[in-house]
Amino acid sequence: MHIVVCVKQVPDTTEVKIDPETNTLDRSSAPAIINPYDAHAVDEAVRLKEQHGGKVTIISMGPPGAVEVIKKCIELGADEGYLLSDRKFAGSDTLATSYILAKGIETICQDNPFQLIFCGKQAIDGDTAQVGPGIARRLLIPQLTYVNEVTAVDSAKEVITVHRKLDDGYEVVEAKMPCLITVEKEINQLRYSSLPNMLRAARYQPHMLNADELNADVTNMGLKGSPTSVAKIFAPEQRGEGEIIAGSNDETINQLIQKLSDQMAK
């Protein structure tokens, strides 16, 4: 079984700062890390490989420095990694990103067709959750989003069964492979990488692919291929402190009703 995992390098948003004057992310303020959901996607792919045999290939679009997150994936047990990096990709929105990744997947799977593509649920910086579905649509394969458990893979029948997370429970869904899956963090607990995998990752050099090598239409890439226009970016205002109404029951209920009706009157 050939499993491709899409992995994005993101700024660690727990440490990122917003420039108060320009309202933009100060990316230099935060270290670059692997998108946390994507790490779970890699781990799940490696678990399936351990059960069913095959190969796990990582693909990422990003600046040259993103080789580090691919190496991290090798630590987690992936076999190969490809970095799509080119100035022509710069400024891509989700539409263009999914185009580039789909073309990349076609290129690297020419001789070894994939059965599964894994993505994270969403990226912690862009947060759109659009790239996975975008890739599935472009490759014309089924998609299973928000998956928190893979329950069965039947390689003979080429069918996968998963749990999709819902607000109040989960649904059990089957899909024909090849298909694309986006994962929740609960899907697994990241394992501590083995020392042989750490050594392999320390030596590993990912394959690099540029725009010309993708056999793709450059007008669908980068700023040209990105219809998204950003109207305004702002940091949300800090929410004010809550208020606790203390006292006996009747009293507090009356106070609460009074406050609510004041608010409605405003």
Added chain:
Amino acid sequence: MPKKFDAIVVGAGMAGLAAAYKMSSEGLSVVVIERGDYPGAKNVMGGVLYRSMMEELIPEFWKEAPLQRPVVEQRFWMLDKQSVVTSGYKDESWAEEPYNCFTVFRGEFDRWFAKKCEEKGALIINETLVESCIVDDGKVIGVQTNRPEGDLYANVVVLADGVNSLLGKQLGFHREWEPQQVALAVMEELKLPEEVIEDRFNLEPGMGTTIELFGQGTMGMVGTAFIYTNKQHISIGVGALLSQIREKQVQPYQLLENLKQHPAVRPLVRGAEPVEYYAHLIPEGGYNSIPKLVSDGVVVVGDAAQLVNGIHREGSNMAMTSGRLAAEAVIHACNMGHFDRDALSSYENELNNSFVIKDLEKYKDASHLLESNPRYFNNYIPTANMALREMLTVDGVSKKQKQKKLTKSILGKNGLFTLGKDIYQMWKAVR
């Protein structure tokens, strides 16, 4: 993938990285195992990095390494409760290539140094703890890590695991350090704008200064305090013998607060925003505490070997030099194909011939003397302050009268004999 490396280095600090850089430059297969998230993540230093020892590994490293400021001035302060006697030395030539020393952040510097090792072919494995050495028939043949399938083998293991060196202890090279063999140091990084730092410390743009403080800075305990300038931060720290900190029952952060409140220090750090706080041990046992350095299949370098000159706050340079000399011995051993104690013994010989052991030997009694004789810190520093206060306060008393009063006060406390003895002993300890 080779199952066995030429060398495993435990710890990506100055000592381990220096050894790894040298060995991989000579084509040895080297793996460095570091428990922190990245090299330098756990490493604490004021810190002044000495140019010449680093240059023996990477010539003109200052052109690309992440450094803070070249140090152009070194000041020495003797603090009493609300006064200070100052001295120092400033040299314009230190502001030019090849420089004398630099302030650095170890988090940045070690990461860069590790990258240079990788360029030479060394593998750096982070987030991995070495739990023990694998010993076969009395010979170290590898290490056991906390990872699955975590055993790793090599001809030589270089122990660069820092001041505590649990691995050295497991091998019986040293015992648990006594509280008088280590100092506990705490330090803070305080953020200030570049120009403010340059104004307050009287510096040309980009240049740096260091201040070593004795006396009240450590509340009279044996130790020192320091203030170093970085680009946009001041590093301020204080360390004292663990035995004395315990005895006096002071909290480490109190030491630092006390220092920052001193009238001579307060204006330097005013309005600065604390951004990091560290605590770390420093080896202070000196020459008399040096453990076994070489055994079959293993060498010990840097803080793990207690190679720190506390009197001159030199540690990183000794770490680098010991790492480099150990690497040369390993390279030599590889050429011969033997890795026993004899084959590696050139490390010990070379170290003995270097400034490292010579300096440590020279000062071998100094720390002990300062510890066992409280007069140096508790009497003589206040006396020096008092003497200058007397001579420089213009109050109508004649100078002759003042000198008389001074002599009486200096001798009155301990007598001429004690003073003579103390001077002689100190001279003997550092001569």
